[in-house]
Structure formats: C-alpha cells, structure tokens
Amino acid sequence: MDSLARRKEEREPSLYYLYGFSLTTEPFSLQEKGMEGENKVFPLSYHELSAVVSCVPLAVYSEQALDENLKDLEWLTPRVKRHEQIIEAALQCGPVIPVRFCTLYRSRARILEVLRNQDEPFRAFLSFVQDKEEWGVKIYMAAEAGKKLVRKASPVLQALEDRLAAASTGESYFLRKRREKILRAEVERSIEALTEEIYTQLSSWSVADRRNRVLDRRVTGRAEEMIFNAAFLVDKEKVGEFVGGLDRLAADYKSQGLFFELSGPWPPYNFCPRIQ
Amino acid sequence: MSQPELYYAPIPRGSGEIVHATRGDTLSDVLERVLDKGVVIAGDIAIRLMDIELLTIHIRLLVASVEKAKEMGIDWWEHNSFLSPKARAREESRNLTEKEDEIKALKERVAQLESSCSLSPLTAERKTRKGRGKREPALPSRTPVSAE
Numbered sequence: 001m002d003s004l005a006r007r008k009e010e011r012e013p014s015l016y017y018l019y020g021f022s023l024t025t026e027p028f029s030l031q032e033k034g035m036e037g038e039n040k041v042f043p044l045s046y047h048e049l050s051a052v053v054s055c056v057p058l059a060v061y062s063e064q065a066l067d068e069n070l071k072d073l074e075w076l077t078p079r080v081k082r083h084e085q086i087i088e089a090a091l092q093c094g095p096v097i098p099v100r101f102c103t104l105y106r107s108r109a110r111i112l113e114v115l116r117n118q119d120e121p122f123r124a125f126l127s128f129v130q131d132k133e134e135w136g137v138k139i140y141m142a143a144e145a146g147k148k149l150v151r152k153a154s155p156v157l158q159a160l161e162d163r164l165a166a167a168s169t170g171e172s173y174f175l176r177k178r179r180e181k182i183l184r185a186e187v188e189r190s191i192e193a194l195t196e197e198i199y200t201q202l203s204s205w206s207v208a209d210r211r212n213r214v215l216d217r218r219v220t221g222r223a224e225e226m227i228f229n230a231a232f233l234v235d236k237e238k239v240g241e242f243v244g245g246l247d248r249l250a251a252d253y254k255s256q257g258l259f260f261e262l263s264g265p266w267p268p269y270n271f272c273p274r275i276q
Numbered sequence: 277m278s279q280p281e282l283y284y285a286p287i288p289r290g291s292g293e294i295v296h297a298t299r300g301d302t303l304s305d306v307l308e309r310v311l312d313k314g315v316v317i318a319g320d321i322a323i324r325l326m327d328i329e330l331l332t333i334h335i336r337l338l339v340a341s342v343e344k345a346k347e348m349g350i351d352w353w354e355h356n357s358f359l360s361p362k363a364r365a366r367e368e369s370r371n372l373t374e375k376e377d378e379i380k381a382l383k384e385r386v387a388q389l390e391s392s393c394s395l396s397p398l399t400a401e402r403k404t405r406k407g408r409g410k411r412e413p414a415l416p417s418r419t420p421v422s423a424e
Contacts, residue, residue, distance in 0.1 A: 015320070015321065018317075018319070020314075020315075021315075061321060062321065063321055063322055063323075066321065066323050066324075067324065070323065070324065070325060070326060071326065073331075073334060073335055076331075077303070077335060080306060080307055080310045080311065081303075081306060083310050084306050084309070084310050097314075097315050098309070098310075098313075098314040098315065099314050099315050099316075099317065100310075100311070100312075100313070100314040100315065100316050100317075101310050101311050101314075101325070102319075102321070102323045102325075103317055103319040104319045104320060104321040104323075105319055105320050106320045110320060114317060118317075136305060212308070215304060215308075215329065215332070216329055216333070218333045219304050219329055219332040219333055220304065259295070260295065261295045262295070263302065263305050266309065269309040269310075269313035269314050270309070270313050272313070272314055272315040273315065275315065275316065275317055
C-alpha cells in the first residue's frame with residue numbers, strides 16, 4: 001500500500017470486502033467498482049492464489065451498521081446483485097471461488113493469513129472447476145398434477161373412495177379426512193420417486209450434484225408448486241449434452257404437469273470447498 | 277474481461293420445453309446463492325443474515341407493489357416500514373394509537389354490558405354449566421368420562 005492510500009485509509013477508516021478467490025496473480029483492476037461504487041476491485045495475492053477484494057467504509061460495514069443495513073431491503077438488494085456482478089467480472093480472468101455475502105476483514109494481513117491457510121485446497125479446487133460450470137434446475141408441478149398421478153395408481157385410495165360413496169353423513173366426514181391424509185402422503189411419495197429418478201438422470205450428465213430445499217410459492221411467485229431444486233456442476237464441454245438431456249426429460253414429463261426451469265451458468269456457489 | 281455479458285454466451289438452446297433463465301433474471305436465484313451458498317470463512321465482522329426465504333418474500337412483495345404502484349402513480353413505499361426506519365416509527369406510533377383506541381372502545385363496551393346485564397357472576401356460571409351438560413348426550417363417547 002503506498003503512502004497516499006495509507007493516508008486516505010487513516011482519514012476514512014475502512015474494511016476489506018472479500019468477494020472470492022482466484023488464480024490470477026497479475027495485478028488487475030476490474031472495470032466493476034466495489035460494493036459502494038467508489039473503490040476499485042483488486043487482487044491480494046499469496047503465491048498463485050488471490051483474494052478479490054475492495055475497500056469499503058467502516059461506517060457502513062461495522063457490526064452495528066450492518067445490524068441495521070442487513071434488515072433494509074433497499075440497502076441489501078442492490079448489494080447482493082453487485083456482489084454477484086463482481087464475481088462474474090472476476091470470472092473473466094479465470095475460475096473463482098465465490099465467498100458468502102459480507103465477509104469483511106480489518107487488514108490485509110488477515111486476508112493474507114486466510115490465503116496462507118487455504119492455499120493448497122483452494123488452488124486445487126480452482127483448477128478442478130476451471131473447465132466446469134454450475135447449472136441450476138428447478139421443477140414445478142401444476143396444482144392438480146400430483147393428485148391425478150396418485151389416484152390412477154392407488155388401490156387403497158380407490159377402496160376408500162368406494163366406501164365413501166356408500167357412507168352416511170357422519171361416517172363420510174371421517175372417511176374424507178382419512179382420504180385427504182392418505183392422498184397427501186401418496187402425492188408426496190410419488191413426487192419423491194419422480195424427482196429422485198430425474199435427479200439420478202441429471203447427475204449422470206454432471207460431475208457433481210447438490211439437492212437444495214424447495215422454495216415456497218411466495219418466494220417463487222408462481223402458481224405451480226416447486227418440487228425440485230438442485231445444482232449441478234457440469235463440464236463446459238458437456239453442457240450441450242446436459243441441456244439436451246434436460247430438454248428431453250422436460251418433454252417426457254410435460255404431460256404429467258411438470259415444468260422445468262434451468263438457470264446458469266453460475267460460478268460454483270454450490271460446490272465450494274468446506275473450511276474446517 | 278471488460279464485458280461481463282460475454283459470460284452469458286453462448287447459451288445452449290434446447291427444443292423449447294425448458295425455460296432457461298439467465299442469472300440476472302431471477303432475484304431469488306441470486307439471493308439463494310449469494311446469501312446462502314459460496315465459501316463461508318470467518319471474517320472480522322460478525323454478521324446476522326435474515327432468513328433467505330423470508331427475505332425473498334419481502335423483496336417479491338416489495339417489487340410487485342412498487343411496479344403496481346408505479347402503474348397507478350402511487351408512492352406508498354416511502355411509507356413502507358420495511359424500507360425506512362422513519363416509516364417504521366410512524367407505523368409503530370400509529371399502531372399504538374389504534375390499539376389505545378381499540379382498548380378504550382372495548383372498555384366502554386364492557387362497562388355498557390355490565391350495567392345492562394343483571395346476571396351476577398354466580399348465576400352466569402351456573403348457566404354455562406347447564407349449557408355444557410346439555411350437549412353431552414350428543415357425544416356418546418364422552419359419557420363414561422363425565423360419569424367418572
């Protein structure tokens with residue numbers, strides 16, 4: 001750090017915001033500006049591993065300030081997007097290990113310490129993902145699709161249906177309750193079997209896979225229910241095969257009321273090495 | 277390195293059965309990854325992130341409302357408590373006033389009922405018991421229990 005930068009830092013106390021790790025050791029400055037849109041993004045290097053960072057004002061990123069800021073959607077939303085944009089920009093210089101939002105350090109020395117500790121596993125991971133991309137697959141199911149699927153195949157439910165037709169008013173109430181319960185369980189079982197089948201198939205076209213929790217309808221904003229949410233690490237050369245295969249699956253399951261959604265390519269968010 | 281957009285291309289095309297969303301398209305995709313995934317390293321600043329699901333719901337509601345409001349020329353979000361602490365304080369004080377009014381109205385109503393009602397607490401209780409007893413025969417399974 002030159003004396004001018006040091007003087008500036010003393011005037012305005014700042015923190016280092018860490019976006020990710022890369023293999024680039026050449027000093028580079030991304031065209032993207034950092035989180036607060038002022039300071040440049042630059043690499044801090046140790047051997048062949050670099051931390052992609054920018055300086056951010058302590059006044060905005062101190063523990064007390066973040067306590068408030070992280071609850072403020074108007075503050076948070078653009079910065080989450082910015083974080084992702086900067087990682088994408090860094091990807092132009094080679095593979096990147098994305099770091100979780102708001103990872104902050106007080107000094108360069110602390111970041112160099114992280115680099116020293118993780119040097120080997122991080123470099124190994126970066127060369128592993130160099131020729132790979134993360135793709136996200138979500139599957140949605142039309143509202144009545146699950147029930148239709150189950151009713152066709154269940155003798156237990158059919159028997160219950162027959163009893164229900166002949167039941168008295170009092171009895172039919174309890175029978176209906178029971179039918180609801182059995183139906184729900186059977187819908188769940190058939191969805192589980194179906195998605196497991198699809199997951200296995202998609203995994204065979206990828207290097208690594210990860211199933212994530214499905215998101216609430218209020219999150220997705222869709223009428224259909226999400227029944228599958230997963231991420232796949234795919235060889236760049238085999239992305240065509242992956243997408244083609246997914247497309248065939250989507251065509252096969254369309255008649256059963258399933259909709260497939262693909263997103264990517266992403267940096268390997270879902271496949272980052274775990275730090276002990 | 278100059279054009280981040282380059283990374284989007286080329287997007288493999290299928291026969292059109294799948295919906296392909298690029299990363300910028302869906303905020304929930306970005307939130308899911310940036311806030312919940314990626315490598316987790318202890319930094320020097322301790323942070324508390326909101327639950328992603330809850331957060332996305334709030335953002336979705338916000339975005340939907342802002343778009344709708346823009347169409348209608350309304351600027352309600354300036355008063356939305358999720359956006360500004362000032363609005364939150366205003367809402368809290370309004371809620372308090374509303375609650376106070378409600379309590380006042382309820383108190384008046386109770387006083388009114390008390391004065392117009394001639395039942396003493398004792399007769400009121402007896403009446404309730406009688407009412408409960410009347411329902412019991414309708415539920416045969418409960419009869420042995422009440423007999424004990």
